[in-house]
Amino acid sequence: MTRVLHVLDHSLPLHSGYTFRTRAILTAQQASGFEVRGITGLRHLADGPDCEAADGLTFHRTRGQANGPVGLREWREINLLADAIVALARDWRPDLLHAHSPALCGKAALIAARRLGLPLVYEIRAFWEDAAVSNGTGSEGNLKYRLTRALENNVVAGADAVVTICQGLKDDLVARGTDPAKITLSPNGVDLALFGAALAPDPALAQQLELGDGPVIGFIGSFYDYEGLDDLIAAMPALIARVPAARLLLVGGGPVEDALRAQAAASPAAAAIRFVGRVPHSQVERYYALMDVMAYPRKASRLTDLVTPLKPLEAMAQGKLVAASDVGGHRELITHGQTGTLFAPDDPAACAAILAGLLAEKSCWQAMREAGFAHVRTSHDWAKNVHRYHVVYQVLLAPPVQSRIPAAA
Numbered sequence: 001m002t003r004v005l006h007v008l009d010h011s012l013p014l015h016s017g018y019t020f021r022t023r024a025i026l027t028a029q030q031a032s033g034f035e036v037r038g039i040t041g042l043r044h045l046a047d048g049p050d051c052e053a054a055d056g057l058t059f060h061r062t063r064g065q066a067n068g069p070v071g072l073r074e075w076r077e078i079n080l081l082a083d084a085i086v087a088l089a090r091d092w093r094p095d096l097l098h099a100h101s102p103a104l105c106g107k108a109a110l111i112a113a114r115r116l117g118l119p120l121v122y123e124i125r126a127f128w129e130d131a132a133v134s135n136g137t138g139s140e141g142n143l144k145y146r147l148t149r150a151l152e153n154n155v156v157a158g159a160d161a162v163v164t165i166c167q168g169l170k171d172d173l174v175a176r177g178t179d180p181a182k183i184t185l186s187p188n189g190v191d192l193a194l195f196g197a198a199l200a201p202d203p204a205l206a207q208q209l210e211l212g213d214g215p216v217i218g219f220i221g222s223f224y225d226y227e228g229l230d231d232l233i234a235a236m237p238a239l240i241a242r243v244p245a246a247r248l249l250l251v252g253g254g255p256v257e258d259a260l261r262a263q264a265a266a267s268p269a270a271a272a273i274r275f276v277g278r279v280p281h282s283q284v285e286r287y288y289a290l291m292d293v294m295a296y297p298r299k300a301s302r303l304t305d306l307v308t309p310l311k312p313l314e315a316m317a318q319g320k321l322v323a324a325s326d327v328g329g330h331r332e333l334i335t336h337g338q339t340g341t342l343f344a345p346d347d348p349a350a351c352a353a354i355l356a357g358l359l360a361e362k363s364c365w366q367a368m369r370e371a372g373f374a375h376v377r378t379s380h381d382w383a384k385n386v387h388r389y390h391v392v393y394q395v396l397l398a399p400p401v402q403s404r405i406p407a408a409a
Helices: 017-031 072-092 103-116 128-135 143-158 167-175 203-208 229-242 257-266 281-288 302-306 311-317 348-360 362-379 387-397
Strands: 003-008 035-040 051-054 057-061 096-100 120-124 161-164 183-185 216-222 247-253 273-277 293-296 321-325 341-343
Touching (some): 003 017, 003 103, 017 035, 017 057, 035 072, 103 120, 103 143, 120 143, 120 387, 161 167, 161 387, 167 183, 167 302, 183 387, 216 229, 229 257, 229 348, 257 273, 311 321, 341 348
Parallel strands (some): 003 096, 035 057, 216 247, 247 273, 321 341
Antiparallel strands (some): 051 057
16 A cells, blocks of 8 residues: 655644645545655644644644744754654655645655655645735745745756646746646645535524625635735625625635725725634534625736635535636636636726626526536546546656666677
């Protein structure tokens, strides 16, 4: 039985899009007959034991501290993780290392793979230097940005195989000089065993939130600037003018939550906007059930053009209508007018017009919901997509072909 050790930034029991994708991959691989474990670096900040079980999966933790100036601190962090990978591998004996971005994890795994003589798969979920720009914690082209990009290039060059979650990331790597034959796509997916059966709306919860008769526009996720929720709030007055009963329900939290709440309170449509805050993951489906249209108004940037998000797929799996900004990451997931609707990014008026038009065309709702669910089932079901990894593993683990040319006398 093939054993795969996944090298991770963080993991369950923490909840994030990163940990949910990891859970889906490892769970599907286990169901396919693989033995899998994960090991996290120092950035898994949750308390817990050195070896922890979560949702039927096993995760090991790296211990220690990485201090010092920028650059030296990260190098120490990489080496602590590399040492932990080697120690675990010598005990558990994996056949292959599968590292997941950021490049700090990839570099640690590359060092460990060379020490252990194991093949390495490196999976890129986003370019983290671009994520830092979009989160407001970095700027494009500065020293840290260039160093992060250079480290990523180094890991990609050293890995035996590379995986990206979408075509945008693959195209960017190819433009940097990576052989496209080295890169496999493993798109974001949904575990339909978890998201395939939508709950019925809870009238008591709807009443508690004062949603009225709806329709309800919803967003569930993290409140980062690049998500464009300020544009969604700015669109509400124009939407209310055309659909007076419409409500906006925002579930989650994050760095720009206070600014969004202040913007909503000052809006002429303030009475139609509801903030719920963060809710336990076990309760998320109760809020999905109240929403008619899931809105994803991401702003245009390198991050949103190159990276596909997970949330629209989860919404389609829940049988929800999806309206999203017309950025590259969304275009890879949504066919306008079939599986969802797209509107111009960074444009509240365009957002309001698309939402109003969609709400007015109720006769099309069922067909669009069915098309969205069918798209997820066909192209984004982890039970099927996990086999993309297995093909890569088989190639890397295949015994070398012996030459049939006899040695010279």
